[in-house]
Structure formats: C-alpha cells, structure tokens
Amino acid sequence: MIEATLCFPMRSRSNGDDPTASADDAPDEVLLIEKRRGLGEGWYNGPGGKLESAETPRECAVRETREEVGLGIDPADLEKAGELRFLLNGEEHTFCHVFRTTEFDGEPAASAEARPEWVPVEDVPYDQMWEDDRLWLPTVLEGETVRGEFRFEAEGDEPLDEAEFVDHDLETGVSFEAGD
Numbered sequence: 001m002i003e004a005t006l007c008f009p010m011r012s013r014s015n016g017d018d019p020t021a022s023a024d025d026a027p028d029e030v031l032l033i034e035k036r037r038g039l040g041e042g043w044y045n046g047p048g049g050k051l052e053s054a055e056t057p058r059e060c061a062v063r064e065t066r067e068e069v070g071l072g073i074d075p076a077d078l079e080k081a082g083e084l085r086f087l088l089n090g091e092e093h094t095f096c097h098v099f100r101t102t103e104f105d106g107e108p109a110a111s112a113e114a115r116p117e118w119v120p121v122e123d124v125p126y127d128q129m130w131e132d133d134r135l136w137l138p139t140v141l142e143g144e145t146v147r148g149e150f151r152f153e154a155e156g157d158e159p160l161d162e163a164e165f166v167d168h169d170l171e172t173g174v175s176f177e178a179g180d
C-alpha cells in the first residue's frame with residue numbers, strides 16, 4: 001500500500017487589485033499543477049506525492065509542494081482536509097492525506113514534474129483530472145473535510161490511472177486527530 005499526500009494552496013483573488021477586498025475574504029483560487037510525469041501525467045492535480053521513509057504526511061506535503069512548485073509552507077499551517085482510500089481490484093492501492101493551506105511563502109514556479117497554475121475555484125478543470133476528484137475536491141475547496149473510498153477496476157497490470165473508476169463511498173464533515 002502506498003501512502004501519499006496532496007496539498008491545495010489557496011488564496012483570495014480579490015486581495016490583489018480590489019481596494020474593497022479584505023484579507024478575511026474566503027479563498028477563491030487554488031494552486032493546481034499540470035503533472036508532467038508519473039502517475040496521472042497530463043492531468044491537473046494538487047502538488048503532492050508519496051511519503052518517503054520516516055516522513056510524516058505533513059512533512060511529505062511540505063516537501064512535495066516545495067519540490068514541485070517552489071512554495072515554502074510551515075507544516076503547522078497545513079489544514080487536514082481529507083483522507084482518501086483508493087482501491088484497485090478490491091485491494092488497497094493508495095491512502096492519500098489531503099491538506100489545504102492559505103499560508104505559504106514565494107511564488108509558484110514550474111519544475112520538471114509540474115506546471116503550476118492559479119485557478120478560480122469555480123473553473124477547476126474536473127474533465128482533465130482524476131475522475132473521482134469532482135466528488136470530493138469541491139468540498140475541500142469550500143473549507144470542509146472529507147473521508148472517501150474510491151474503487152477502481154483494471155485488467156492485468158494496468159496502473160491506477162488507466163483503471164476504470166467503478167464506485168465510491170464519501171463522508172463529509174469528518175474530524176481528524178490533532179497532528180494528523
């Protein structure tokens with residue numbers, strides 16, 4: 001079983017040039033990446049990837065976001081937003097921790113792995129993402145929490161991103177342990 005993370009940096013678009021904007025405005029843009037290699041290549045996603053040994057999910061999300069798009073994040077500023085379990089042919093394939101943050105340093109920059117893009121929450125390109133994302137990502141981007149199980153079926157040795165998405169269970173408004 002693979003343990004992985006996703007991180008969704010968010011900002012309020014109106015804090016830029018709108019003089020009526022306040023810093024308290026709800027974040028309405030999310031930093032997505034166009035993934036340039038590996039699992040989900042060519043699709044949009046949040047920065048993220050697999051845990052390295054002895055790393056916590058928070059440390060992994062911070063490291064992957066720095067490596068992929070160059071943003072600096074304090075692990076304590078990550079808000080746990082979800083836990084997603086991906087099953088392939090009935091077996092647990094990946095357990096993914098989802099984080100959200102509005103606190104980060106620097107400007108996103110492209111890397112060999114990712115091309116970053118700020119996207120208004122209402123324009124997230126779900127038709128160019130993993131098929132299950134439209135079921136849970138809107139809730140995460142609204143500031144809520146999710147726990148879900150997503151079942152994929154594949155023939156032979158097909159990787160997860162070529163498997164067929166068959167069904168799911170999803171719970172919203174869940175609580176996570178402090179420090180998760």
Ligand SMILES: Nc1nc2c([nH]c(=O)n2[C@H]2C[C@H](O)[C@@H](COP(=O)(O)OP(=O)(O)OP(=O)(O)O)O2)c(=O)[nH]1
Binds near residue numbers: 038047050133
């Ligand atoms: N949004 C979304 N992300 C997913 C789904 N399934 C899934 O594995 N992911 C994420 C979890 C990880 O962040 C990422 C896959 O890990 P990765 O980026 O390290 O994969 P990779 O094959 O490129 O690995 P690497 O060689 O670069 O280490 O994709 C899904 O259904 N939706």
